[in-house]
Amino acid sequence: MTTDMTDQRSAPGADPGDRAAQMRSTVRFTVNGEMREIEIDNRTTLLDALREHLRLTGTKKGCDHGQCGACTVIVNGRRVNSCLTLAVMQDGHEIETIEGIGAPDALDPMQAAFVEHDGYQCGYCTPGQICSARAVLDEIAAGIPSHVTGDLSARIEITEDEIRERMSGNICRCGAYANMMTAILQVSRGAP
Amino acid sequence: MDFNEPAGTNPADRGTVLGKSTPRIDGPLKTSGHAPYAYERHDVAEDQLAGYPVFSAIARGRITRIDSAAAEAAPGVVAVIRSTDMDVLGKHGMNVVPHFGGDEIRHYHQAVALVVAESFEAARAASGLVRVAYDAEGHADYDLSTHRDTAMARKAEPDQDVGDFAAAFAEAPVTLDETYTTPCQTHAMMEPHASIAQWDEEGRLTVWSSTQMVNWLVEGLCSAFDLDPDQVRVDSPFIGGGFGSKLFMRADSVLAALGARATGRPVKVALPRPAIANNTTHRARTIQRIRIGADRDGRITAIAHDGLSHTQPGGDGENSTAQTPFFYAGANRLITPRLVDLHLPEAHAMRAPGEASGLMALEIAMDEMAEKLGMDPVEFRILNDTQVDPGQPDRPFSDRNFVTCLRQGADRFGWADRNTTPGGRREGMWLIGHGMAGAYRGALTMNSGALVRLRPDGTAVVETDMTDIGTGSYTIIAQTAAEMLGLGVDQVEVRLGDSRYPVSSGSGGQFGAPSSTAGVYAACVKLREEIARRLGNVDAGSLDFADGRVTASGRSTSLAEIAADGEITAEDKVAFGEFQDDVLMATFAAHFVELAVHAGTGETRVRRMLAVCDAGRILNPLSARSQVIGGMVMGLGAALMEELAIDTGRGFFANHDLAGYEVPVHADIASQEVVFLDTLDPASTPLKAKGVGELGLCGIAAAVANAHYNATGLRIRDYPLTLDKVLEELPAI
Ligand code: FES
Numbered sequence: 001m002t003t004d005m006t007d008q009r010s011a012p013g014a015d016p017g018d019r020a021a022q023m024r025s026t027v028r029f030t031v032n033g034e035m036r037e038i039e040i041d042n043r044t045t046l047l048d049a050l051r052e053h054l055r056l057t058g059t060k061k062g063c064d065h066g067q068c069g070a071c072t073v074i075v076n077g078r079r080v081n082s083c084l085t086l087a088v089m090q091d092g093h094e095i096e097t098i099e100g101i102g103a104p105d106a107l108d109p110m111q112a113a114f115v116e117h118d119g120y121q122c123g124y125c126t127p128g129q130i131c132s133a134r135a136v137l138d139e140i141a142a143g144i145p146s147h148v149t150g151d152l153s154a155r156i157e158i159t160e161d162e163i164r165e166r167m168s169g170n171i172c173r174c175g176a177y178a179n180m181m182t183a184i185l186q187v188s189r190g191a192p
Numbered sequence: 193m194d195f196n197e198p199a200g201t202n203p204a205d206r207g208t209v210l211g212k213s214t215p216r217i218d219g220p221l222k223t224s225g226h227a228p229y230a231y232e233r234h235d236v237a238e239d240q241l242a243g244y245p246v247f248s249a250i251a252r253g254r255i256t257r258i259d260s261a262a263a264e265a266a267p268g269v270v271a272v273i274r275s276t277d278m279d280v281l282g283k284h285g286m287n288v289v290p291h292f293g294g295d296e297i298r299h300y301h302q303a304v305a306l307v308v309a310e311s312f313e314a315a316r317a318a319s320g321l322v323r324v325a326y327d328a329e330g331h332a333d334y335d336l337s338t339h340r341d342t343a344m345a346r347k348a349e350p351d352q353d354v355g356d357f358a359a360a361f362a363e364a365p366v367t368l369d370e371t372y373t374t375p376c377q378t379h380a381m382m383e384p385h386a387s388i389a390q391w392d393e394e395g396r397l398t399v400w401s402s403t404q405m406v407n408w409l410v411e412g413l414c415s416a417f418d419l420d421p422d423q424v425r426v427d428s429p430f431i432g433g434g435f436g437s438k439l440f441m442r443a444d445s446v447l448a449a450l451g452a453r454a455t456g457r458p459v460k461v462a463l464p465r466p467a468i469a470n471n472t473t474h475r476a477r478t479i480q481r482i483r484i485g486a487d488r489d490g491r492i493t494a495i496a497h498d499g500l501s502h503t504q505p506g507g508d509g510e511n512s513t514a515q516t517p518f519f520y521a522g523a524n525r526l527i528t529p530r531l532v533d534l535h536l537p538e539a540h541a542m543r544a545p546g547e548a549s550g551l552m553a554l555e556i557a558m559d560e561m562a563e564k565l566g567m568d569p570v571e572f573r574i575l576n577d578t579q580v581d582p583g584q585p586d587r588p589f590s591d592r593n594f595v596t597c598l599r600q601g602a603d604r605f606g607w608a609d610r611n612t613t614p615g616g617r618r619e620g621m622w623l624i625g626h627g628m629a630g631a632y633r634g635a636l637t638m639n640s641g642a643l644v645r646l647r648p649d650g651t652a653v654v655e656t657d658m659t660d661i662g663t664g665s666y667t668i669i670a671q672t673a674a675e676m677l678g679l680g681v682d683q684v685e686v687r688l689g690d691s692r693y694p695v696s697s698g699s700g701g702q703f704g705a706p707s708s709t710a711g712v713y714a715a716c717v718k719l720r721e722e723i724a725r726r727l728g729n730v731d732a733g734s735l736d737f738a739d740g741r742v743t744a745s746g747r748s749t750s751l752a753e754i755a756a757d758g759e760i761t762a763e764d765k766v767a768f769g770e771f772q773d774d775v776l777m778a779t780f781a782a783h784f785v786e787l788a789v790h791a792g793t794g795e796t797r798v799r800r801m802l803a804v805c806d807a808g809r810i811l812n813p814l815s816a817r818s819q820v821i822g823g824m825v826m827g828l829g830a831a832l833m834e835e836l837a838i839d840t841g842r843g844f845f846a847n848h849d850l851a852g853y854e855v856p857v858h859a860d861i862a863s864q865e866v867v868f869l870d871t872l873d874p875a876s877t878p879l880k881a882k883g884v885g886e887l888g889l890c891g892i893a894a895a896v897a898n899a900h901y902n903a904t905g906l907r908i909r910d911y912p913l914t915l916d917k918v919l920e921e922l923p924a925i
């Protein structure tokens with residue numbers, strides 16, 4: 001990562017606060033398997049780097065404050081709210097977005113299950129839900145406990161309670177939760 | 193096509209595609225992140241700037257000065273637009289408060305300036321440098337309950353005064369007189385209001401937006417910027433939820449257009465989440481007094497519903513009495529919707545406006561009344577069913593199967609096995625309760641147009657400015673055209689949300705699905721007539737469309753052959769006739785809920801929900817079910833958690849983001865079951881369909897409240913049923 005404090009647009013004699021606000025950096029990270037290098041304002045969130053700079057608009061902005069989960073992406077194998085992390089903090093990281101998971105004509109099993117069971121309505125929370133749903137199954141498989149996990153030394157079972165608890169950072173105002181549950185359970189069983 | 197009498201048998205009745213569960217045709221786009229929402233249209237205009245609004249910090253008063261010098265000098269800033277630089281801009285007829293212009297502040301978080309910059313970060317930072325000075329009106333009282341004496345009648349609905357309520361109520365051997373309150377609620381759709389605006393050299397405006405009613409936004413922009421409709425284009429193919437919040441013009445499109453006009457470049461504006469609750473509309477708080485009198489057998493003889501809510505001057509607030517004139521029988525009726533002017537943000541439609549909050553109260557009252565009568569609440573409702581407008585008995589319901597909903601629901605749910613002693617069933621630390629409620633929501637229809645193209649390859653395209661706000665419009669429109677033209681759903685392309693297409697009903701009031709598909713039906717009938725003409729003036733009614741072919745008197749021709757010389761287009765609109773005023777059209781449901789209340793903490797967990805719905809032909813059972821479960825989720829929120837907290841001294845909603853305003857999450861939703869009765873309503877549309885988008889929300893909150901009472905024995909009449917309201921009185925652990 002390189003940081004340039006003398007942005008050409010900074011007015012001469014601007015106070016230090018202004019200059020700091022104008023700090024820009026070059027960041028390199030991998031997005032959906034592809035190395036990307038972007039030069040950005042240091043204040044840019046990972047979410048806006050994806051949406052505005054890389055034009056990967058599948059990741060959604062519902063609140064910009066870590067309250068809704070619409071911006072969920074996978075960084076180094078773990079899900080994060082991309083609105084709560086700055087792009088400059090992602091140098092060298094591997095990022096996966098909904099666009100990397102599947103395409104309209106080549107859906108991933110989780111995406112296909114959402115379509116089959118109508119696990120969405122308006123679709124705005126959906127990319128975040130799908131990123132979370134895939135991560136939830138990985139987290140359970142990796143033995144990471146949740147608030148509802150009973151025996152911490154036993155293998156964690158995939159139950160509706162586990163899924164509900166772990167999905168609860170992703171709000172769906174359309175209320176498609178029950179259908180998402182059907183889709184996630186289907187994928188967890190490895191069913192087509 | 194004029195729809196002037198109830199529909200007879202027609203091609204839509206075949207049911208080869210319509211009525212079949214069909215996965216959404218836009219599903220692959222939505223699940224892969226390729227569906228373009230308003231703020232994401234990088235492709236439509238080059239060199240977009242970002243706008244970030246500045247919002248009022250007072251609820252009422254005047255702006256005395258806006259100092260934007262520091263913001264203008266900030267890095268990356270291209271322009272600052274100040275409300276005080278212009279006169280008040282025109283608004284749409286549905287808007288109560290204008291969005292921008294002038295110095296008057298009418299509500300908190302009203303937009304007062306817009307910073308336009310090269311980047312979102314620069315605009316947001318500079319917005320904090322804009323200094324606004326106000327002359328604020330002093331401390332006011334924004335508590336609805338203290339303003340009963342200034343209440344006025346609603347201009348939109350007259351009182352219903354039938355028979356002699358006072359006398360009948362006084363004579364009734366069993367009576368109820370209780371007051372219920374529902375709080376302000378916010379739509380909280382997941383996609384914030386957003387628009388990109390661009391002006392061309394000829395002064396024409398294009399706005400890529402997120403709106404439920406494309407034509408209303410066109411009208412609004414014409415009014416704000418003094419344009420003719422042919423100078424405005426609105427495009428809104430995907431909408432990340434609306435629930436009424438995006439029914440008509442909002443500040444995002446106005447501000448984007450102002451920014452674009454000032455800078456000569458396209459400008460995009462999204463309302464920041466923390467500004468949405470106060471800047472846009474909300475469902476108003478209500479205070480509802482309900483009185484019911486019945487004879488000893490349980491027949492209602494007298495019913496009164498007084499519903500109070502607030503509005504900005506000139507608006508309509510929330511009519512919580514909407515259903516009461518029609519839902520239950522009773523010869524003596526007094527229904528009095530009332531309003532108080534308050535300078536809270538603009539109260540307006542939120543999903544099932546009126547019925548959603550009205551049934552929250554009425555259906556608790558019915559439960560209380562059944563208990564007083566010693567009756568099963570299901571039987572009490574069945575006894576008081578009506579097949580005609582109780583206030584005007586010569587006006588029948590077009591099709592009402594509420595009793596079937598109640599009976600089927602009770603059967604499926606196992607209602608008979610419940611514990612009937614409030615607070616009488618406990619499993620460990622959990623008090624278990626069962627409750628039910630009825631649901632009523634009017635079935636509006638709106639004129640709606642569409643254009644159908646038959647392409648030379650034998651596939652079809654439908655174009656209409658109808659929107660899909662998650663409701664499934666893309667798919668039911670494809671199903672309708674496929675049914676009418678004998679095609680597969682995958683052979684129909686649907687193009688929505690563009691003002692260049694024929695004006696449709698739009699999405700609102702659960703009229704979208706029945707109305708827009710009726711418009712597509714009309715256009716398809718016209719296309720069938722044109723095909724009949726081309727087949728040698730045969731009778732269009734005798735044509736049989738199947739498998740991409742049309743058969744006329746034994747001769748079969750492929751649609752591709754018919755359109756071989758060039759695309760054939762047909763455009764029409766359905767116009768609903770006055771005969772619909774002679775009947776009452778509505779949708780009905782019965783909700784059943786099982787829940788558990790923690791005896792120690794008062795925490796409520798809903799365990800299962802069942803809705804049995806009566807809404808005419810269900811066009812796509814898969815997406816219709818989603819609409820209903822989604823409504824039930826929202827209703828669970830209304831029952832247990834949703835409340836915009838009013839700062840009653842300063843006049844704003846204090847919990848104005850998704851952390852402070854709680855909505856249901858995955859962990860709140862267990863089993864949900866939906867049953868649709870196999871009904872048809874020929875008076876509604878040619879497809880005999882009614883909407884379900886709001887029905888699921890109606891009544892469900894009261895079913896939760898009634899189950900909560902059954903679990904705890906504590907009757908709460910003040911929503912939401914948060915644990916602080918029961919903690920003191922819960923039984924000893
Ligand atoms: S946009 Fe990141 S959590 Fe809402």
Ligand code: FES
Pocket residue numbers: 119120121122123124125126171172173174175176382432433662
């Ligand atoms: S599908 Fe609309 S918010 Fe989830």
